[in-house]
Amino acid sequence: MSKELKTRTIHVGNDVLIGSGHPIVVQTMCNTHTADIDATTAQCVRLAKAGAQLIRITVPSMSDVPALKEIHRRLREEHGIQVPLVADIHFSAEIAMAVVPVVEKIRINPGNFHPDHAKARLLFAQFLEECKKYDRAIRIGLNHGSLGKYIVEKYGNTPKAMALAAMEWVQMCLDAHFYNVVVSLKASNTVVMVEAYRELARMMLENGEVFPLHVGVTEAGNGDSGRIKSCVAISTLLEEGIGNTIRVSLTEDPAKEIPVAQYLAARYSSAAAPVLKEREEAVLKASCDYGAPLLNHEVDDIPLADQYLKDEILQACRRRFYKPEYIACPGCGRTMYDLENTFNKVKERTSHFKDVVIAVMGCIVNGPGEMADADYGYVGEGAGKVTLYRKKEPVLRHISENEAVDRLVELIEKDRA
Numbered sequence: 001m002s003k004e005l006k007t008r009t010i011h012v013g014n015d016v017l018i019g020s021g022h023p024i025v026v027q028t029m030c031n032t033h034t035a036d037i038d039a040t041t042a043q044c045v046r047l048a049k050a051g052a053q054l055i056r057i058t059v060p061s062m063s064d065v066p067a068l069k070e071i072h073r074r075l076r077e078e079h080g081i082q083v084p085l086v087a088d089i090h091f092s093a094e095i096a097m098a099v100v101p102v103v104e105k106i107r108i109n110p111g112n113f114h115p116d117h118a119k120a121r122l123l124f125a126q127f128l129e130e131c132k133k134y135d136r137a138i139r140i141g142l143n144h145g146s147l148g149k150y151i152v153e154k155y156g157n158t159p160k161a162m163a164l165a166a167m168e169w170v171q172m173c174l175d176a177h178f179y180n181v182v183v184s185l186k187a188s189n190t191v192v193m194v195e196a197y198r199e200l201a202r203m204m205l206e207n208g209e210v211f212p213l214h215v216g217v218t219e220a221g222n223g224d225s226g227r228i229k230s231c232v233a234i235s236t237l238l239e240e241g242i243g244n245t246i247r248v249s250l251t252e253d254p255a256k257e258i259p260v261a262q263y264l265a266a267r268y269s270s271a272a273a274p275v276l277k278e279r280e281e282a283v284l285k286a287s288c289d290y291g292a293p294l295l296n297h298e299v300d301d302i303p304l305a306d307q308y309l310k311d312e313i314l315q316a317c318r319r320r321f322y323k324p325e326y327i328a329c330p331g332c333g334r335t336m337y338d339l340e341n342t343f344n345k346v347k348e349r350t351s352h353f354k355d356v357v358i359a360v361m362g363c364i365v366n367g368p369g370e371m372a373d374a375d376y377g378y379v380g381e382g383a384g385k386v387t388l389y390r391k392k393e394p395v396l397r398h399i400s401e402n403e404a405v406d407r408l409v410e411l412i413e414k415d416r417a
């Protein structure tokens with residue numbers, strides 16, 4: 001792949017330009033409840049001041065649309081903040097249509113607009129017409145683990161299937177002469193993620209029209225592991241010229257995502273570099289230095305004296321596993337419990353298991369689909385209840401949050417006995 005992947009330039013609102021030739025755009029997402037207008041507005045203000053150039057907000061129901069409108073108004077009129085907002089829509093074409101007049105960009109997975117694929121196509125075509133009317137930008141955002149049934153049956157749950165699924169919607173945009181489009185193909189598995197974006201870039205190049213790419217590792221987790229996993233994969237793509245806007249998803253305060261994304265944006269484009277603590281910078285630098293050679297199998301080992309950092313980078317690149325592999329969503333307005341603390345508790349209690357993938361997901365709507373290839377899943381249902389999964393199967397439903405981590409540990413121990 002060329003180091004100069006030439007893409008279209010798209011605009012989000014009047015001021016944010018995304019595409020090759022422009023600095024990489026840094027974005028993040030609120031983890032407040034959208035209906036809590038005060039909290040979400042306050043978080044947006046904080047994120048904008050921290051350097052977010054785009055802020056995404058989930059819109060889980062029609063009743064959240066007026067809240068989104070009010071957040072947008074307050075940011076512009078009361079705080080003087082012009083950072084474009086992105087509505088995050090899952091499953092509902094109706095909500096997607098409803099937010100078009102409200103925010104500058106809408107993230108959708110058109111395959112989830114309707115279980116009947118022909119109807120999903122029809123709804124997407126209508127959605128594009130609405131976006132044209134308001135001059136909006138869209139992101140076609142597909143995740144590994146939430147591909148449509150028709151595509152998995154045809155091509156399996158593979159990077160190629162992800163890229164092919166995206167290409168169908170890309171082609172629909174081209175046919176509709178709608179060009180204000182960004183595409184993403186996220187996965188928590190760094191190998192799958194990198195390969196999916198490469199496939200998509202290749203396919204778009206062959207098709208003669210390359211839209212900008214939003215690059216990120218989904219459900220990367222938190223702490224050093226989340227940062228390293230994000231950096232090894234995102235930097236591998238950015239080195240190949242793939243990626244025009246990035247989000248580093250961490251199961252932490254979203255403001256903490258921004259310096260990591262800024263580091264990547266500055267390393268691979270003319271974006272301004274953040275001020276980082278020495279240790280954090282060393283972690284990010286080593287991840288970027290060694291990510292591509294390891295993921296590309298150009299080397300099998302890396303010359304790092306810091307054994308912990310070496311272990312973390314090797315595991316992030318899926319070259320050697322020294323602890324369980326964790327998947328944790330960053331949380332959003334759908335999250336119904338204290339995700340960060342719970343995730344830390346799960347990590348503490350399960351760190352002795354090896355060769356196992358454990359997911360901690362914030363909601364029952366998207367969590368089970370998005371935990372992809374996890375062996376076990378801890379999925380919050382809301383109202384203090386949790387469902388535990390073995391692979392894709394719910395095995396313990398509606399258990400109390402107070403006992404859920406114990407039950408998870410028991411479940412894994414029993415299976416391994």
Ligand code: SF4
Pocket residue numbers: 329330331332333334335361362363364365366367370
């Ligand atoms: S899985 Fe997590 S990030 Fe995804 S929608 Fe649910 S709570 Fe939000």
